[in-house]
Amino acid sequence: MNxxxxxxxxxxxxxxxxxxxxxxxxxFGSVFTDHMLVCDYKNGAWETPKIIPYQPITLEPSSKIFHYGQSIFEGMKAYKDAAGDTWLFRPFDNHKRFNISAKRMSIPEIPEEYFIEGLKTLLRLEKDWIPQSEGSSLYIRPFMFASGKGFHASPADEYKFMICLAPSxxxxxxxxxxxxxxxxxxSANGGVGYAKAGGNYAGQFYPTQLAVKKGYNQVIWxxxxxxxxxxxxxxxxxxVRIKDxxxxxPTSDRILDGIxxxxxxxxxxxxxxxxxxxKITVTEVVDAAKNGSLKEMFGAGTAAVVSPIAAFGYNDTDYDLPELPNSYARRMKERIIDIQYNKAEDIFGWRHKV
Structure with missing residues (x-):
């Protein structure tokens, strides 16, 4: 122990x-464990993290998070293998991206040892909360926001870093x-699309609701x-898979550097x-769907790992994708999950034991 x-x-x-x-x-993300990690930034420095019982937090109405939206988060998971050992998947990449988001939102960066060691300490305490049924895991939500007070439009002088856990x-x-x-x-060029800032997701909700009303599950941005x-x-x-x-x-100001x-x-x-x-044009995807060379489309992210797309709509026309017995989506998901749950060799060095 360091x-x-x-x-x-x-x-x-x-x-x-x-x-x-x-x-x-x-x-997903609706049941929370007994404890959470809290770390405050005050007087120009981060205080030592502490782990306390999961509970509401108290903020003044003038806290800047409510007025200027200085808020970022990460999404991670903890996995338990057949032997009962706990594993993380590329946690140092999450910390690095967390600080990239912090910098873009004028939030002080969190030291690596606070993020990683704080998380590991919390996970050891909550190890019994990590489900072992297939496809289940302990979702980890590190987040940070402006707790400092004031109505003037400027970065806050106090911040709160927290980690909460949710078996899912x-x-x-x-x-x-x-x-x-x-x-x-x-998002837009020069904007904050590459940061995991809360406002990015709030801005997605309305267009997504419009798509849901039309019979779709999600939006392709x-x-x-x-x-x-x-x-x-x-x-x-x-x-997108066209032929093989x-x-x-490519990642950019607008696209998140997904792990x-x-x-x-x-x-x-x-x-x-x-x-x-x-870059992939909409025209290229539509043409590939028409001529049969479009084999697969799928989303990739921490929560679902891989989410296959069955059909897409464009210009009032729906295009179905074929069902493939040995899809790239399934292969990628199985390969990642086997590494995450310590079922297969990790030749990439991604798996990290808690």
Whole structure:
């Protein structure tokens, strides 16, 4: 145990809620463990993290989070293998991206040892909350927001970093039908699209609701300028398979540098699958659907890992995708899950034992 882990104080809950939880019927992110990590930034420095019972937090009405939206988060999971050991998947990448988001939102960066050692200490305390049924995991939500007070439009002087945990079942079941967006944009050049800022997701809700009313599950986001290029699938990165080539858009100011996205690219290359990281036009995808060369589309993200797309809509026309017995989506998902649950060799060095 390093110095940071030794300094973290732990206040244990008097009673546990775990006996009240039906682990066979877990919805995503709606049940929370007994404890949470809290760390405050005050007087120009981060205080030592502490673990306390899960509870409401108190903020003044003038806290800047309510007025100027300085808020970021990450999405991670903890997995338990057959031997009962706990594992994380690429946690240092999450910390790195968390600080990239913080910097863009003028929030002080959190030290790596606070993020990683704080999380590991919390997970050791909550290890019994990690479900072991297939497809289940302990979802981890690190987040940070402006707790400092004031109505003046400027960065806050105080912040709160927290980690909460939620045992969760499989995120998605079945395939999804998506609508290619032609009016609204998720983000813009020079904006904060590459940061996991709360406002990015709030801005998605309205266009997504419009798509749901039309009979779709989710929106495929296109570029802000011309709406000619496919960029993301809902809150996930998107992959398109034309013939045998797997294509995904490059990261940019508008596109999140997804950890699952990066993992799929590396796995595909390892398996000899042709991969292209380039811009994808809507026209290219529609034409491929018409001539039969479009084999697959799927979203990639922490919660679902891989979410296959069954059909997409564009210009009042729906295009169905074929059912493939050995799809790239299934292969990628199985390969990642086997690494995450310590069922297969990790040649990439992604798995991290708690």
């Amino acid at each position: 110095d940071t882990a030794q300094k973290i104080t732990v206040e244990k809950a008097q009673t546990s809620k775990i006996d009240q939880v039906d682990f066979d019927n877990l919805s 079942g499989a995120y998605f079941s079945g395939k999804v039908k998506v609508l290619i967006e032609q009016t609204y944009s998720r 296109t570029d802000d300028n011309t709406h000619e290029y496919i960029e993301e699938a809902g809150a996930m990165n998107i992959f 080539t797997l294509i995904t858009g 699952t996205r990066k993992s799929i690219i590396e796995i595909a290359k390892d398996e000899g699958i042709p991969v292209e990281v380039r």
